[in-house]
Amino acid sequence: MWRKFISNAILPILFVSVGAFSALVVADISKQHQNATKPLETEEVASSYAISPYDHIFQAVGEKYGIDWLLLAAIARTESQFRFDAVSKVGAVGLMQIMPLVARNMGYAREALFDAQTNVEIAAQLLLENNKMLRLSADFDKEERLNFILACYNAGYPRIADARRLAEYHDDDDESWNAVATYLSLLSEPEYADHEVVQSGAFHGSDETITYVNKVTHLYNRYRRRIVL
Numbered sequence: 001m002w003r004k005f006i007s008n009a010i011l012p013i014l015f016v017s018v019g020a021f022s023a024l025v026v027a028d029i030s031k032q033h034q035n036a037t038k039p040l041e042t043e044e045v046a047s048s049y050a051i052s053p054y055d056h057i058f059q060a061v062g063e064k065y066g067i068d069w070l071l072l073a074a075i076a077r078t079e080s081q082f083r084f085d086a087v088s089k090v091g092a093v094g095l096m097q098i099m100p101l102v103a104r105n106m107g108y109a110r111e112a113l114f115d116a117q118t119n120v121e122i123a124a125q126l127l128l129e130n131n132k133m134l135r136l137s138a139d140f141d142k143e144e145r146l147n148f149i150l151a152c153y154n155a156g157y158p159r160i161a162d163a164r165r166l167a168e169y170h171d172d173d174d175e176s177w178n179a180v181a182t183y184l185s186l187l188s189e190p191e192y193a194d195h196e197v198v199q200s201g202a203f204h205g206s207d208e209t210i211t212y213v214n215k216v217t218h219l220y221n222r223y224r225r226r227i228v229l
Helices: 020-022 040-047 055-063 069-080 101-106 112-113 116-134 142-155 159-168 178-185 204-226
Strands: none
Touching: 020 040, 020 069, 020 116, 020 159, 040 112, 055 069, 055 116, 069 116, 069 204, 101 112, 112 116, 112 159, 116 159, 142 204, 159 178
């Protein structure tokens, strides 16, 4: 997560109201599960939990920050397969695959990222901050908003901002994820990476980001169909 973000300045993480992320809010959060200390096998998870052993954490964090806990669960499944001790080849840590540099700029040591609650809380703050930085209107399409937020979570806001500026420069729709994804892909080409509106240079991770957005949204929608809150 945020693999490309480490080369950009980390903006302060600001707490925003539940209304700012209202598209992803749930009305009722269950707190029926006890603390889990380690992931379970897929079959056991399916039989013992609604989604994972960390349901209680996703629910508590979701309630605190106004984010649908099923979205947090979908991100964790995509990022780490619900492994609290996961470490990626680029150093991202924990359930939500937080980069240590991002955590450090938020006041957390790397070791804290192995605590599932802390890891998910940082992820929730990042999702809200992405939503804030995107500056989308209050009535912006919910699905498109989610696409943009997830793209920022994976690639870093500066990369998505570059792609949106390119779309706008070429008189394309910078509020359409499909259009912006096209320009995100073009950032691997010098002609676009060196463009005057691009601030972060070349980007070669567009395929990963586009696939990531599709995976998380597909899984999130599947969880929503499975569980009626």
